[in-house]
Structures are given as structure tokens and as C-alpha cells.
Amino acid sequence: MSGSDGRFVIECRELSVGYKRKAVLSQITMGFEEGRFVALLGPNGAGKTTLLRTISNLLPPISGRVLVMGRELKEIRSPELARIMAVVLTTRVSPPLLSVFDFVALGRYPHTGRLGRLGRADCAVVHESLAAVNALELIDRPFNAISDGERQKVLVARALAQEPRLLVLDEPTIHLDLKHRMEVMAILRDLCRTRGITVVASLHDVDVAAKVADTVVLVRDGGVADWGTAEKLLTGDRVGELYRFDGVEYSHHLGGMELRGAASRGKAFVVAGMGSGATLYRLLAKRGYAISTGIVHTNDLDYFVARSLGADCSFQQPAEAADGEALALALGYLEECDFVIDSGFEPGRMNQVNLKLLEAARARGKTVFTLRSGDGEAFPGGFGECIQCNDEEELLAALDRYPVSDRHLEAT
Numbered sequence: 001m002s003g004s005d006g007r008f009v010i011e012c013r014e015l016s017v018g019y020k021r022k023a024v025l026s027q028i029t030m031g032f033e034e035g036r037f038v039a040l041l042g043p044n045g046a047g048k049t050t051l052l053r054t055i056s057n058l059l060p061p062i063s064g065r066v067l068v069m070g071r072e073l074k075e076i077r078s079p080e081l082a083r084i085m086a087v088v089l090t091t092r093v094s095p096p097l098l099s100v101f102d103f104v105a106l107g108r109y110p111h112t113g114r115l116g117r118l119g120r121a122d123c124a125v126v127h128e129s130l131a132a133v134n135a136l137e138l139i140d141r142p143f144n145a146i147s148d149g150e151r152q153k154v155l156v157a158r159a160l161a162q163e164p165r166l167l168v169l170d171e172p173t174i175h176l177d178l179k180h181r182m183e184v185m186a187i188l189r190d191l192c193r194t195r196g197i198t199v200v201a202s203l204h205d206v207d208v209a210a211k212v213a214d215t216v217v218l219v220r221d222g223g224v225a226d227w228g229t230a231e232k233l234l235t236g237d238r239v240g241e242l243y244r245f246d247g248v249e250y251s252h253h254l255g256g257m258e259l260r261g262a263a264s265r266g267k268a269f270v271v272a273g274m275g276s277g278a279t280l281y282r283l284l285a286k287r288g289y290a291i292s293t294g295i296v297h298t299n300d301l302d303y304f305v306a307r308s309l310g311a312d313c314s315f316q317q318p319a320e321a322a323d324g325e326a327l328a329l330a331l332g333y334l335e336e337c338d339f340v341i342d343s344g345f346e347p348g349r350m351n352q353v354n355l356k357l358l359e360a361a362r363a364r365g366k367t368v369f370t371l372r373s374g375d376g377e378a379f380p381g382g383f384g385e386c387i388q389c390n391d392e393e394e395l396l397a398a399l400d401r402y403p404v405s406d407r408h409l410e411a412t
Ligand SMILES: Nc1ncnc2c1ncn2[C@@H]1O[C@H](COP(=O)(O)OP(=O)(O)OP(=O)(O)O)[C@@H](O)[C@H]1O
Pocket: 019, 024, 042, 043, 044, 045, 046, 047, 048, 049, 050, 051
């Protein structure tokens, strides 16, 4: 894992970081190449900021070494370091009377010499830096009179004006709305790709990290538990372990979290497939229903969402019709549920068995809510006694009117 010049842009060797000789994180050894997006992840208080402050030379290490471009960090003098590394921390800056241009121009200080006079080339860099973060229109505004989201982009622009090889950011998306959060992350990722800048940032959103980071560093329990590619490390189990999740499940297939509900309103068996169940499962979980479902293929979105929500799930391998075992399991779930929901799945060659489940539901006298539209032709035996709902809103209203026995609740 060596950089293009044979070295890492930044490297920690047996590094321990902390305060007053008391280590927060110990024995960290890792290194990052040019153009990598590195995300530090971990629970509150794990030590991400402490590590970032140490590699930014703002806090001395307790022991061990930090190497920047192969050189000892502590031996690089600050003007030179500022040409290599730019740092954006979470501390609020509110310089009086500076325009956005003036503020970003402060980032040129490592290049402008002691008098700090801006030449034409420096002004061009200021413009380019603001353009790179989509904030050129703010150039003449007073820095103190822009929004938090705009401020964050301007802070990144000031860092870019340093023309660094390495950009260190502590929670760069804190206080930002969804649009600005994604915009700032996309900007940072593009800086890695187009300018070869190495970005090291602490992040709180694992789902965002999964989408932007090449490398993730899992910070927990006084050390770096692991570091490596996001694809390898951001699995449901590892993320759950990192944050000690309870009732939350991270799905790397879905790239996000599912929130398991405490079931308090009876159990629904959802006959689903081909993505028709995913939204329904979430809706039911949100409303406090326990869920079972089937028969879904293991490459189906429904499968991933159901599993993440902790639903009982009868499943089948991709492109295979359901076997006896999956059918028996689904019939068992059907038997024990309080009511059945037909998601309106597309009946295809591989899921004919799901139509049979609907038939079985009726034969067992189960109440069936169906989201299937039309005149009931696609429904085995026609809609008959089914409660037909045109959409999820109607389904919820119908469920609210439906008396659910507490049989299931007693059993759980
Ligand atoms: N200046 C300080 N002096 C002493 N201890 C500190 C100082 N700053 C932070 N700490 C402690 O160091 C530990 C790590 O804090 P740090 O801010 O690095 O965590 P973090 O992972 O960045 O947390 P968060 O996600 O909440 O920002 C915490 O226990 C914190 O209380």
C-alpha cells in the first residue's frame, strides 16, 4: 500500500494520542496514500478528534510517530506544513469584517510570504477554491453573514486555497442539512479524484462514509479496532459492533440503517417479492407491527429490508422456485399471523407459490388486505372477502380499524 512516490501521504507508527500523558487511543499504525478518502468512524468520545488533532500537529503525541510525506511531522516547520496539510476543525470561527474573499485568501498565507500580499495568481487560486466548492457567488458577502452550510463550504475553500496534499477535517458535515451534507461530501470526494488530495475526515454517518470513503478507520475502545476498505469493513456486524447498536441494523446491501420496532400491535404476514414488500415492512415496523414474510428470493430488496428489520422471513435462492422447506416455513408464519397483507407483487414464473400462499390464507380464514389493483383477476379466487386498499395510506387506515387479537402479543 505505498504511495505513488513510494510513501504514504500520512502515516502513523505505533502512535498513542491523548491528553496530559493519558492515552485516549494507543498503538495506532496505519498509512494512507495519495488521493484517498479516509473516514474515521466511531462512537461519541471514541477519540476521533484527538487523533485528527494529533496528526494535524495541534496536539503532541503521547508516544509514537506521525510521518507526513515520509517525514517526521514534528520536524516540518509550520509554513511548509501549511503547504502540505490543511485542517478544518469544528471550532466556530467568526472573524470580524472579513468578506468571504478575504477569509479564503487567508488560506494563501503559506504561499504569500511574510507580508501576505496577494498576487494575481493568488487571487486566481481564491476564485478557483470557491468555485471548487460551488460557492463563488458568495465571494463578496461578509463572512459573518452566511449560513452554516455556506460557511462549511467556505472553510473548505480556505483549506483548498492552501493547495494542500492532505486535507484533515473534523465532522465536516456537522450542522448541515441533507443537501449541503451530500454536496460537501461530493466535493471532498471529487477533490480526491481530480486533484489527488488525500482527505482524512471524521464522520458520523456510516451510510455516507460507505458512499464516499475508500478507506475507513474504526475507532473504539482505546484504539483503532481495524482499518481498510469501506467495502470490507462496513458490514452489518462490524458497524453494529462499532456503535453497539440496539434495535438498529446497518445493511451494507442497502447502504443504510433500519430501525427495528418494538412490536406491540399484532403480527402481519406479508406476501411479497420483487421489491414490493420493502416499503410495507418499514411502514409496519414504524407502526409497531411484528412482521413475517415470504417467499422472497435472497437477491431481492425485500429480503434485505426484511432481514434488517428482524422480520421472520421465508426465502429462496435466486432464480429458483420455492422448495418444500420454504413453503412449509411460510405456511407456518401464515398460521401464526394475525392478518395477511398482499403487497401486490408481480406474479411471475418463480413466485407462483406466493399466489398459493394467498389462497392458503383465505382457506385458513385469515383476513387478507390487498394492495393489488384491478378487478381481482390476478388474485386467486378474486378479491372476494379481501380488504382492497389502493395505497399504503388506505392500508394503514384499514389496519387501524381492524381488531387485532392479542394472541400474538401474549405469545411473545
Ligand atoms: N482537552 C481535553 N482534555 C482532556 N480530555 C479530553 C479533551 N478533549 C477530549 N477529551 C476526552 O478524550 C476522549 C476522546 O474525545 P474526542 O473528542 O477525541 O472523541 P470523538 O471521537 O471525536 O467524539 P465525538 O464523536 O463526540 O466528537 C473523550 O473521553 C473526551 O472526553
